[in-house]
Amino acid sequence: MRKVVVLGATGSIGCQTLEVAARFPDKIRVVGLSAGSNISLVAEQTRQFGVRNVVLKDEKTAEEFRRFGFLDVEVLLGIDGLCRLASLSEADTVVNGLVGSLGLRPSLAALEAGKRLCLANKEALVMGGQLVLAAKKRGKGELVPIDSEHSALFQCLLAGGSRGVRRVFLTASGGPFLNWPKDEMLSAKPSDALKHPTWTMGKKITIDSATLFNKALEVIEAHFLFGLTPEQIEVVVHPQSIVHSLVEFADGSTMAQLGPPDMRIPIQYALSYPERWESPYGTFGPMSFGNLNFLPLDNEKFPSVKMAYRALQMGGTAPAVLAAADECAVGLYLEEKISFGEIFELVGEALEAHQPIESPTVEDIEGTERWARAFITDRVKVSV
Numbered sequence: 570m571r572k573v574v575v576l577g578a579t580g581s582i583g584c585q586t587l588e589v590a591a592r593f594p595d596k597i598r599v600v601g602l603s604a605g606s607n608i609s610l611v612a613e614q615t616r617q618f619g620v621r622n623v624v625l626k627d628e629k630t631a632e633e634f635r636r637f638g639f640l641d642v643e644v645l646l647g648i649d650g651l652c653r654l655a656s657l658s659e660a661d662t663v664v665n666g667l668v669g670s671l672g673l674r675p676s677l678a679a680l681e682a683g684k685r686l687c688l689a690n691k692e693a694l695v696m697g698g699q700l701v702l703a704a705k706k707r708g709k710g711e712l713v714p715i716d717s718e719h720s721a722l723f724q725c726l727l728a729g730g731s732r733g734v735r736r737v738f739l740t741a742s743g744g745p746f747l748n749w750p751k752d753e754m755l756s757a758k759p760s761d762a763l764k765h766p767t768w769t770m771g772k773k774i775t776i777d778s779a780t781l782f783n784k785a786l787e788v789i790e791a792h793f794l795f796g797l798t799p800e801q802i803e804v805v806v807h808p809q810s811i812v813h814s815l816v817e818f819a820d821g822s823t824m825a826q827l828g829p830p831d832m833r834i835p836i837q838y839a840l841s842y843p844e845r846w847e848s849p850y851g852t853f854g855p856m857s858f859g860n861l862n863f864l865p866l867d868n869e870k871f872p873s874v875k876m877a878y879r880a881l882q883m884g885g886t887a888p889a890v891l892a893a894a895d896e897c898a899v900g901l902y903l904e905e906k907i908s909f910g911e912i913f914e915l916v917g918e919a920l921e922a923h924q925p926i927e928s929p930t931v932e933d934i935e936g937t938e939r940w941a942r943a944f945i946t947d948r949v950k951v952s953v
């Protein structure tokens with residue numbers, strides 16, 4: 570029986586994790602939940618799964634939650650609460666479905682405490698890759714990716730062996746602007762950017778999929794997860810989102826993992842690994858999907874992926890700047906304070922202006938995040 574804590578239970582990944590948990594009451598027991606602002610939903614989830622440990626954003630949301638009358642539920646708050654929940658003694662598994670930099674400390678806490686960390690929150694690994702790996706080693710925790718591309722690589726490497734890998738291909742759908750002229754894309758409105766062609770996800774990752782900063786973050790995620798050099802990681806556009814990624818081996822064989830674009834499949838695998846459980850979420854039928862296409866990425870139209878390689882080359886805190894600057898710029902774009910094109914400009918400027926700190930501590934990463942946010946907001950103030 571897996572005893573699971575779900576961080577970000579009210580989000581897209583969190584809700585899909587709970588859907589998987591509800592299908593396997595004999596295999597999964599949910600022992601902790603966290604939420605931000607969606608109190609009515611977390612209250613419903615608390616009741617449905619009989620959870621006794623809940624973490625909320627602040628005292629105001631906790632007060633709202635208490636009105637639902639949960640007398641036997643321990644409520645903790647904020648980042649300290651998230652870290653305590655991630656290391657809860659009665660849990661053996663933590664699903665991190667938090668969005669953005671908020672996910673770093675709880676990821677470290679889970680791994681230090683020896684849990685299996687099922688990681689959707691890629692920003693944690695991008696910002697604090699070295700720290701995450703060190704925490705995993707110290708705490709003897711386990712790191713299983715949920716991101717569909719990395720779940721695919723994880724499975725291909727398990728099947729083919731991690732020695733003798735020549736390179737990997739991360740697939741990218743290309744997002745909603747794949748076929749838009751560049752000029753129109755640069756002034757696209759959030760309502761257009763939020764229309765993802767193949768996946769239904771939270772707002773931040775949906776915008777990241779439109780800019781391809783999501784793929785940029787995933788290049789860095791693959792580097793840390795699998796110990797690949799930047800030269801071994803390539804991005805290829807695959808509009809159908811059926812082939813989730815590929816691994817090419819030294820002998821010329823290439824392995825791929827295929828499936829419908831449904832996050833419940835990699836979420837379930839992260840929980841069931843090394844077992845495979847029955848799932849009703851559909852399969853890849855070779856006849857029913859028609860053609861599968863692969864196209865080169867237009868790095869001139871989407872400069873984001875190149876920035877990931879640049880950040881890896883700069884090293885230290887540079888990937889943290891990329892992730893934090895992007896998170897800040899996406900927030901400003903959703904508030905319609907900057908244009909779509911300015912996301913690329915601002916993140917690129919922040920990256921080039923940064924002096925990386927080698928072998929950073931958590932405090933260095935958090936300081937870098939504040940620096941990147943201040944850099945972006947100052948630039949935006951100057952330009953208005």
Ligand SMILES: NC(=O)c1ccc[n+]([C@@H]2O[C@H](COP(=O)([O-])OP(=O)(O)OC[C@H]3O[C@@H](n4cnc5c(N)ncnc54)[C@H](OP(=O)(O)O)[C@@H]3O)[C@@H](O)[C@H]2O)c1
Binds near residue numbers: 581666
């Ligand atoms: N969605 C996908 O299909 C998908 C696929 C691959 C990877 N990922 C990665 O998974 C992560 C989560 O993505 P998502 O799409 O599930 O995001 P989402 O739908 O926006 O959910 C984010 C979760 O974090 C919580 N949260 C936000 N701000 C918070 C705060 N200040 N304090 C406490 N909790 C807070 C939200 O709570 P409230 O809603 O209650 O405010 C929600 O539960 C991201 O790193 C993303 O890149 C997602």
